[in-house]
Amino acid sequence: MKILFIITQSEIGGAQRYLLEFTRYLISHGHEVTIVAGEGDDELFQQSAPKLPGSDPGSLGAAPCQIKISNLIRNLNPLKDFLALLSILSILRKEKPNVLFLQSTKAGFLGSLAASILNLKPNAQNPKIIYRIGGWSFNDPRSPLANKILLWMEKISARWKDVIIVNSELDRQIAISQKIIPENKIVKIYNGIDPNSINFLPEEEAASKLSGSNPDSFEHIVIGTIANLYATKGIEYLIESANILTKTRNLKPVTFVVIGEGRERPKLEALVKKYNLENNFLLVGRISNARQYLKVFDIFVLPSVKEGFPWALLEAMSAEIPIIATDVGAISEIIGSKKEGILIPPKDAKTLADAMKYLVENPDQGRRLAKNAKEKLKKFNIEKMLSESEAILLPAHRE
Incomplete structure (x- = not known):
């Protein structure tokens, strides 16, 4: 089967992580895969390129075809969006895929629009159009007008899509309540990981590599996260809570570490x-491979103001470290508050500081939560995610 993936950004985030896992799986099962991506640092293309056997747990002997569309960007831009649409039309004419698999709002809209334009031609062979969304973009922190436009883009383009995949019950319910698409066209597939594929670095080695010019900092309690520096990730609230926590009397010294990059x-x-x-x-x-450093953290914090189904949370569960996370997106579907972690409201630096203080002062409670989280992780299996995703590609799943 010939499958064409289109995703808006070429830098690594949650959507790109799913794409990498799924395309590797599809290639290993004999499918022909092409990846089209737009703006970004092209790390997606680098990670999907073939590697020497044994160089990495995700190495492949084969690789997908890769196509860059420089005009495919995340923000609304009528000229670039039109040029990106023309590029997608050209790619679809050339590739003639059996399945068009779209990820992210912009790629979802332009990709499905291009396919619908081509389908108007006589004797056109229509690809099955699958759209996967990991957190609806119209809930991002931006202007109400921009989010309203994005919501209508989802509603308009939904009629051109055969199936929409969401990775949380929350996003499924949002799709239904906003009347984006009929309920029978929505499929929920949770993200999953293979804990055995993560080669965590020993704490001392991870600290040595991360410390740089601050080697003494890692002799303290280390509170950290792995996140792109985007507004949605709420790192500003982690900084504000760090300011509160470091002023607390009689508390052990704490170092905060954020692994990730971005426009913020x-x-x-x-x-x-x-x-x-x-x-x-x-x-x-x-x-690169940031998750291998997780064992250096004494506490993992996810302070997001908006999330889909965060991979970093599953990886922190696998590392068996205490977790504090905001109750947004699918997070409450992954961990229960005071069962597998501590859930707090978003944009609340004081409550976050209090939660961090509690775990610093009560390490036994942190170990209990971490142990429970690792046990809960068994629910989020990568083979289940991949096999369910592959099943949707089949013609029998076209609505």
């Missing part, structure tokens, strides 16, 4: 400087 860096660096946290709060940038 200047704003976040200014906030770190404003609170005089340069020696306590480290923005270490993007690191």
Whole structure:
């Protein structure tokens, strides 16, 4: 089967992580795969390229065809969007896929529009159109007008799609309540990981590689996260909570570490400087295979203001470290508050600081939560995610 994937950004995030896992699986099952992506650092293309056997747990002997569309961008831009549409039309004419698999709002709209235009031609062979969304973009922190436009883009383009995959019950219910698409066209498939594929670095080695010019910082309690530096990830609230926590009397010294990169860096660096946290709060940038460093964290924090189904949370569960996360997106479907972690409201630095203080002062409770979380992780199996996703590609699943 010939499958064409289109995704808006070529930098690695949750959607790209799913795409990498799924395309590797499809290629290993004999399918022909092409990946089309737009703006970004092209890390998606680099990670999907063939590697030497044994170089990485996800290595492949074969690789998908890769196509870059420079005009395919996340933000609304009529000229670039039109040019991207023309590029997608050209690619579809050439590739003639059996399945068009779309990820993210912009790619979902332009890709399904292009397919619908081509389907108007006589004797056109229509590809099955599958759209996967990991958190509806019209819930992102942006202007109400922009989010209203994005909602209508979803509603308009839904009629051109055969199946929509969501990765949480929350997103399924949002699709139904917003009347985006009939309920029988929505399929929920949870993200999943293979815990045995993660080669965690020993704590001392991870600390040595991350510490840079601050080696003494990792002798403290380390509270950290892995996240792109986007507004949706709520890192500013983690910085504000760090400012509160570091002023707490009689508390063990704490170092904060964020692994990831993004457009919010200047704003976040200014906030770190404003609170005089340069020696306590480290923005270490993007690191390849960041999850292998998780064991260096004593506490993992996910302070997002908007989420889909975060991979980093599953990986932290696998590392068996205590978790604090905001109750957004599918997070409450992954961990129960005070059962497998601590859930807090988003945009609430004081409550986040209180939760971190509690786990610093009560390590036994943290170990209990971490143990429960690792047991709960068995529910989120990568083979189940991949096999259910592949089944949707089959013609029998066309609605």
